[in-house]
Amino acid sequence: xxKKTVVLSYRRSLFIALAVWTFLVSMAALLYWNDQTRQIxxxxxxxxxxxxxxxxxxxxxxxLHGGVYVPIDTxxxxxxxxxxxxxxxxxxxxxxxxxxxxxSYVLRQMMENYGTLYGxxxxxxxxxxxxxxxKATAWEEKALRYLGANPKKTDFYELEQKKSGTYLRMMIPxxxxxSCLKCHNPSENKIGEIRGGIDISVPLxxxxxxxxxxxxxxYGWLGLIWFLGLGAIIAASKIIRNKAxxxxxxxxxKIKNYQSMLSLVIELIDKRDSYTAGHSQRxxxxxxIIARAMYHDESIVKKIKExxxxxxxxxxxxxxxxLLKPGILTxxxxxxxYYHLTAGYDLLS
Ligand code: HEC
Numbered sequence: 001x002x003k004k005t006v007v008l009s010y011r012r013s014l015f016i017a018l019a020v021w022t023f024l025v026s027m028a029a030l031l032y033w034n035d036q037t038r039q040i041x042x043x044x045x046x047x048x049x050x051x052x053x054x055x056x057x058x059x060x061x062x063x064l065h066g067g068v069y070v071p072i073d074t075x076x077x078x079x080x081x082x083x084x085x086x087x088x089x090x091x092x093x094x095x096x097x098x099x100x101x102x103x104s105y106v107l108r109q110m111m112e113n114y115g116t117l118y119g120x121x122x123x124x125x126x127x128x129x130x131x132x133x134x135k136a137t138a139w140e141e142k143a144l145r146y147l148g149a150n151p152k153k154t155d156f157y158e159l160e161q162k163k164s165g166t167y168l169r170m171m172i173p174x175x176x177x178x179s180c181l182k183c184h185n186p187s188e189n190k191i192g193e194i195r196g197g198i199d200i201s202v203p204l205x206x207x208x209x210x211x212x213x214x215x216x217x218x219y220g221w222l223g224l225i226w227f228l229g230l231g232a233i234i235a236a237s238k239i240i241r242n243k244a245x246x247x248x249x250x251x252x253x254k255i256k257n258y259q260s261m262l263s264l265v266i267e268l269i270d271k272r273d274s275y276t277a278g279h280s281q282r283x284x285x286x287x288x289i290i291a292r293a294m295y296h297d298e299s300i301v302k303k304i305k306e307x308x309x310x311x312x313x314x315x316x317x318x319x320x321x322x323l324l325k326p327g328i329l330t331x332x333x334x335x336x337x338y339y340h341l342t343a344g345y346d347l348l349s
Contacts, residue, residue, distance in 0.1 A: 010244065014237040021233060025226040029219065036215055040207040044168035045157060048202045052155075052172045055107060055122060055198055062103035069098040075113075079105050081130045081183070102183070107198070108134065126196030128188050140199055143171035148194035151175070160201065171199035262309060269315050272323065284308040314344025 062068060069090065070076050078099040082088050088100045101109070104124060108131070111122040125136040127144055136144055143156040157170040176184065176195040189195060266280050287308035291301040315323060318340050322333045329337065 007241075010237065010241045014234070017233050017237065018230060021229050022226065025222060025229070029222055032218060032222075033215070036211045040204055040211055041159070041168060043207045043210075044202045044204055045170065047207075048157065048168060048170040048200045049155065049172075051122065051200055051202075052170065052198055055111070056172070058110065059103040059107055062101070062106045067100045067102045068106065070101055072097040072099045076101065076109065081105075084183070104130075111198075121201045122198060123200075124196065124198050127194075129196070130184060134196070136196075139169065140171065140197070143169075143199060144173070144194055144197055147171065147173040147197065151194075159204075164203070166204045167201045168204060169199060169201045171197045173197045262306070265313060265316075266309055269312055272315070272320070280309050280312050283311060310344070310348060312340065312344065313347055314340035314342065316347070317343035 072078060072089070076099065078089050079101070082100060082102060082105070085100060090098050092098065107124050111124060123140070125134050125140045125144070127136050127141060129135050139158075139160070143158075146156050147153055153173075155170050155172050157168060160167045160169050174195050174197055176189045176191050176193050178191060180189060180195060181191075184195065270278060270280060284305050288301060288305040291304040295301060295304075318336060322329065322336055325333065
């Protein structure tokens with residue numbers, strides 16, 4: 001491997017490590033964001049439920065007293081829907097005119113006049129209302145139908161996108177019982193069916209503002225941790241890279257030593273046998289040319305060239321008397337000469 005390749009592969013690993021770290025930190029940030037968003041919704045849900053429960057408490061209180069008498073004025077005229085109730089309108093001994101307000105009337109008036117006091121809007125509605133102004137809107141109708149079909153559900157809620165921001169809208173159902181039929185038409189209202197409901201719209205902005213601060217705080221820390229992590233990864237990779245370069249330099253040194261040893265051995269063999277001097281070098285030279293033509297792959301060519309240079313190394317094991325014998329070799333001497341193949345193999349393995 002060349003030094004350039006080593007540097008490149010380390011750069012790549014460093015880049016991958018940094019990318020993985022950044023990805024992990026971003027995931028943590030995203031999860032936290034999700035968690036906070038869920039928190040906002042759950043806070044808004046609680047607020048909605050609390051506000052609606054308070055409305056129900058007012059309703060129960062009014063029902064407990066069988067309605068309340070209030071002075072008649074333009075805001076509170078006698079209810080035409082209570083005209084069947086005896087003593088709907090009465091007069092105090094001093095002549096003050098009073099009219100009866102039942103729970104739904106009280107609730108509607110409270111909602112109409114003070115519904116937005118806390119930034120939340122409440123409304124009472126029904127699919128078949130006694131008072132037409134209580135007719136369910138499209139969203140209320142959807143909520144009432146859902147709650148009617150799922151009587152076990154205690155509420156229905158959805159997030160609504162408006163021009164002024166995101167709202168959580170929640171509806172709590174009211175079911176018809178025997179007592180309701182005194183004023184609500186029995187032919188239109190069946191016991192156990194959904195009679196209507198109260199719904200509320202809670203703006204999420206206030207809760208978002210609350211969580212924004214914790215979000216900024218946490219993201220600050222997360223950013224710092226990310227930054228420190230980057231530093232640690234870069235420092236660690238520098239240390240590893242330096243170590244790798246040292247190892248690489250050692251390896252190069254080894255290869256150089258091996259190569260100089262090789263040429264030494266080859267020189268020795270060639271010097272000993274003047275008869276075949278330069279033979280190994282020439283075999284290596286031709287092997288290299290042939291290998292290159294056949295394989296093209298430089299690493300194979302290099303291996304073949306090295307093998308060719310060493311192919312006669314076994315000659316070291318042949319005594320001079322045979323190796324340099326001028327005359328014809330006896331069969332035994334021939335066998336000994338052939339032995340240089342095995343000797344070479346043993347030597348190199
Ligand atoms: C004393 C008579 C009376 C009784 C009893 C009564 N209501 Fe009503 N209800 C009314 C009147 C009057 C209105 C219209 C109030 C308004 O908006 O002016 C009304 C309105 C409502 C509304 C709003 C939608 C609409 O129809 O206008 C709901 C929902 C409702 N009542 C549910 C109930 C339930 C549930 C019961 C039984 C638990 C019940 N009411 C018992 C008189 C009564």
